[in-house]
Amino acid sequence: MAKLYFRYSSMNAGKSTALLQVAHNYEEQGQRVRLFTAAIDDRYQVGMITSRLGPQREASIFDATTDFSVEDFTDLACVLIDEAQFLTPPQVAQIHKLAQVRNTPVICYGLRTDFRGEPFPGSAQLLALADDIEELKNICTCGKKATMNIRVDQHGRRIRSGEQIVIGGNDSYRQVCGRCFYSNIS
Amino acid sequence: MAKLYFRYSSMNAGKSTALLQVAHNYEEQGQRVRLFTAAIDDRYQVGMITSRLGPQREASIFDATTDFSVEDFTDLACVLIDEAQFLTPPQVAQIHKLAQVRNTPVICYGLRTDFRGEPFPGSAQLLALADDIEELKNICTCGKKATMNIRVDQHGRRIRSGEQIVIGGNDSYRQVCGRCFYSNIS
Amino acid sequence: MAKLYFRYSSMNAGKSTALLQVAHNYEEQGQRVRLFTAAIDDRYQVGMITSRLGPQREASIFDATTDFSVEDFTDLACVLIDEAQFLTPPQVAQIHKLAQVRNTPVICYGLRTDFRGEPFPGSAQLLALADDIEELKNICTCGKKATMNIRVDQHGRRIRSGEQIVIGGNDSYRQVCGRCFYSNIS
Amino acid sequence: MAKLYFRYSSMNAGKSTALLQVAHNYEEQGQRVRLFTAAIDDRYQVGMITSRLGPQREASIFDATTDFSVEDFTDLACVLIDEAQFLTPPQVAQIHKLAQVRNTPVICYGLRTDFRGEPFPGSAQLLALADDIEELKNICTCGKKATMNIRVDQHGRRIRSGEQIVIGGNDSYRQVCGRCFYSNIS
Numbered sequence: 001m002a003k004l005y006f007r008y009s010s011m012n013a014g015k016s017t018a019l020l021q022v023a024h025n026y027e028e029q030g031q032r033v034r035l036f037t038a039a040i041d042d043r044y045q046v047g048m049i050t051s052r053l054g055p056q057r058e059a060s061i062f063d064a065t066t067d068f069s070v071e072d073f074t075d076l077a078c079v080l081i082d083e084a085q086f087l088t089p090p091q092v093a094q095i096h097k098l099a100q101v102r103n104t105p106v107i108c109y110g111l112r113t114d115f116r117g118e119p120f121p122g123s124a125q126l127l128a129l130a131d132d133i134e135e136l137k138n139i140c141t142c143g144k145k146a147t148m149n150i151r152v153d154q155h156g157r158r159i160r161s162g163e164q165i166v167i168g169g170n171d172s173y174r175q176v177c178g179r180c181f182y183s184n185i186s
Numbered sequence: 187m188a189k190l191y192f193r194y195s196s197m198n199a200g201k202s203t204a205l206l207q208v209a210h211n212y213e214e215q216g217q218r219v220r221l222f223t224a225a226i227d228d229r230y231q232v233g234m235i236t237s238r239l240g241p242q243r244e245a246s247i248f249d250a251t252t253d254f255s256v257e258d259f260t261d262l263a264c265v266l267i268d269e270a271q272f273l274t275p276p277q278v279a280q281i282h283k284l285a286q287v288r289n290t291p292v293i294c295y296g297l298r299t300d301f302r303g304e305p306f307p308g309s310a311q312l313l314a315l316a317d318d319i320e321e322l323k324n325i326c327t328c329g330k331k332a333t334m335n336i337r338v339d340q341h342g343r344r345i346r347s348g349e350q351i352v353i354g355g356n357d358s359y360r361q362v363c364g365r366c367f368y369s370n371i372s
Numbered sequence: 373m374a375k376l377y378f379r380y381s382s383m384n385a386g387k388s389t390a391l392l393q394v395a396h397n398y399e400e401q402g403q404r405v406r407l408f409t410a411a412i413d414d415r416y417q418v419g420m421i422t423s424r425l426g427p428q429r430e431a432s433i434f435d436a437t438t439d440f441s442v443e444d445f446t447d448l449a450c451v452l453i454d455e456a457q458f459l460t461p462p463q464v465a466q467i468h469k470l471a472q473v474r475n476t477p478v479i480c481y482g483l484r485t486d487f488r489g490e491p492f493p494g495s496a497q498l499l500a501l502a503d504d505i506e507e508l509k510n511i512c513t514c515g516k517k518a519t520m521n522i523r524v525d526q527h528g529r530r531i532r533s534g535e536q537i538v539i540g541g542n543d544s545y546r547q548v549c550g551r552c553f554y555s556n557i558s
Numbered sequence: 559m560a561k562l563y564f565r566y567s568s569m570n571a572g573k574s575t576a577l578l579q580v581a582h583n584y585e586e587q588g589q590r591v592r593l594f595t596a597a598i599d600d601r602y603q604v605g606m607i608t609s610r611l612g613p614q615r616e617a618s619i620f621d622a623t624t625d626f627s628v629e630d631f632t633d634l635a636c637v638l639i640d641e642a643q644f645l646t647p648p649q650v651a652q653i654h655k656l657a658q659v660r661n662t663p664v665i666c667y668g669l670r671t672d673f674r675g676e677p678f679p680g681s682a683q684l685l686a687l688a689d690d691i692e693e694l695k696n697i698c699t700c701g702k703k704a705t706m707n708i709r710v711d712q713h714g715r716r717i718r719s720g721e722q723i724v725i726g727g728n729d730s731y732r733q734v735c736g737r738c739f740y741s742n743i744s
Contacts, residue, residue, distance in 0.1 A: 001330055001365050014576075014580070017579045018576070018579075020611055021572035021575045021576075021609075024611055025570060025571065025572065025696055025697060031699075052582060053578055053582060053611070053612075054612060055612050055613070077697075077701065096364065097368060100365045101365065101368050113314050117314075117315070119311070119313075119314035123314070125305070127310070128298055128303075128305035129299070133313075133321070139587065139589075139635075141587050141589075143635065144187055145317065177187070177286075178187070178190075178317060179286045181286070182283060182287050200393035200394075200396075203393045204386075204390070207389045207424075210386075210424060211384060211386065211510055215513050237393075239389075239393060239396060239423070240425075240427050241425045241426050241427070263515065324397055325398065327401050373702055373736070373737055465675075471736070472736035472737045472739070473740050484685075491682065495686070499682070499685035500670055500671050500675075500676075501705075505693070516559055519689055549559070550654065550687075550689060551559055553658070554658055
């Protein structure tokens with residue numbers, strides 16, 4: 001039986017790199033995979049999965065209207081989804097069934113929580129349904145494991161409220177540990 | 187820095203046994219712990235944490251009105267919470283801060299999802315904030331890993347809708363794998 | 373395909389409790405399991421697996437002459453082996469094949485290293501071959517995770533050399549973290 | 559307290575990619591790391607850590623004579639060691655102490671077993687002492703998780719005996735699952 005996997009992390013842990021490596025591993029064995037990323041993520045280029053180490057490649061894009069239950073996944077060894085925090089809960093149910101019933105492994109990479117410490121709805125549903133959950137570990141500037149994210153403005157001041165989704169690069173989001181999250185760091 | 191731990195599983199995996207073992211391990215070292223369980227859980231006896239292997243012991247009870255940010259946790263090596271799926275999301279935020287800011291480790295044991303496959307709000311928040319997530323594994327009757335739960339009536343017929351919380355024993359809930367969850371098993 | 377599982381820990385983590393819980397979980401589903409423990413372990417009673425929480429039950433015993441490749445494992449849902457650090461490396465190869473080729477899951481519980489910090493040969497082979505490795509976590513008196521074991525004599529003085537195997541109870545072995553292991557604690 | 563980490567896998571799982579990502583993550587935070595790889599590994603270039611996705615960078619080299627207890631690790635946030643299966647057991651003890659006593663985290667990446675299914679001595683010692691063990695997962699051509707490695711000659715025929723260490727590229731080693739390892743695949 002195939003599984004639904006969720007690899008979660010804070011910002012800048014290397015999720016896209018890990019995804020591209022898994023795709024490479026399958027293809028090196030002569031197996032086909034299909035890659036998805038969120039249309040909403042235009043930090044680099046829409047429809048590209050980009051590792052901060054350099055490598056990048058094209059991917060199908062999904063948005064809130066994508067129906068994974070009718071996509072063609074014939075002859076695929078694996079489906080890989082980046083920026084999976086942007087999946088809707090019904091989409092997570094679709095890919096959960098894809099793994100359980102249609103026997104296609106699905107590996108999702110995404111953030112757990114936003115800069116306010118609130119779960120992304122897609123991640124909450126992935127954490128609830130995934131057969132296998134693994135953290136991609138990252139570090140806070142204080143040296144502890146980073147589990148949360150904060151948002152800082154162009155002057156480096158922390159922003160504590162606002163909309164959940166404001167896509168941006170390293171300049172506006174930063175991973176921190178729980179203790180630093182609750183501290184008064186700006 | 188102390189951590190917030192979440193050990194999740196499907197029904198009947200041995201969560202209470204694991205909790206009682208951890209309490210024993212601390213106390214054997216001469217350290218004090220405090221145990222909590224949900225007032226709502228009266229399968230065995232209110233305020234008792236009961237292992238299906240036999241051992242049981244008293245615990246403080248929590249309900250939706252409990253404020254963990256004002257409880258006295260002085261000189262405790264660890265706080266252990268059973269039936270943690272019944273925590274409210276604000277209570278999860280309280281114990282997250284207890285670990286991060288007041289440096290007291292908190293270990294929670296709970297179910298991920300209900301018989302409809304929907305996350306318990308407390309578990310969703312624990313999965314979003316816990317520093318360390320681990321699955322207590324269990325098996326489906328088909329031999330695969332059980333990740334979901336189903337509800338069956340007194341005649342063994344599956345119930346697919348209704349309220350999230352209906353406390354009961356082994357006779358009315360059963361753990362299954364994802365494939366069996368989506369099948370027509372009654 | 374069945375798997376070989378190794379659950380390792382330092383002393384007094386609750387390995388036997390975990391094993392008894394898994395056996396209970398299988399049997400509650402109407403499935404048969406077979407339990408083994410080391411003949412060499414006579415802390416409680418030869419051929420008994422005993423949880424420090426109280427529960428205990430009989431088990432088959434193994435010693436260095438046991439050949440797991442000729443044991444009868446027909447109609448078993450799972451084989452559970454306690455004190456697995458006392459397996460010989462060839463026995464680990466036997467149970468690895470049992471899982472891979474004969475499709476019977478085998479779950480082993482054992483210590484990683486002895487009081488000198490040297491791996492037990494059986495554990496080293498289990499760590500090398502197991503399909504799934506998981507640590508049962510335990511704590512040092514200093515509050516950190518205990519990963520090592522020390523041996524102390526009847527006066528509480530630490531013993532740093534000697535034979536690997538000297539079976540005994542809580543009075544002569546104690547789990548510690550790596551830092552305490554290298555310190556001059558007596 | 560710093561930890562010794564061991565990330566193990568079969569061949570071609572992406573160990574070097576993962577190492578380079580972690581180095582990048584630290585450096586992006588303004589922290590210094592030091593990288594090591596085995597002198598013995600000349601598949602790409604001596605003293606280079608090379609990701610199969612493309613990125614590569616220079617590293618210090620170690621061989622059996624390297625004494626990690628006298629290396630200068632001042633002001634380092636982390637030490638990263640690739641091809642860690644080639645460490646000697648005493649070197650593993652040195653880096654274990656480096657983490658526990660001198661408080662410098664060390665993350666090692668390496669293979670568990672050779673093409674005969676025998677553990678590398680360095681990996682066996684890392685599995686025995688590491689504070690945190692994690693598998694980098696990879697797949698067999700049959701679709702199952704690859705946990706073992708096989709060696710094949712230039713005609714694709716399997717080689718079952720010989721020296722443990724014969725450095726080479728993808729053409730002569732291949733990762734397989736346990737079932738395929740024990741089968742008669744050539």
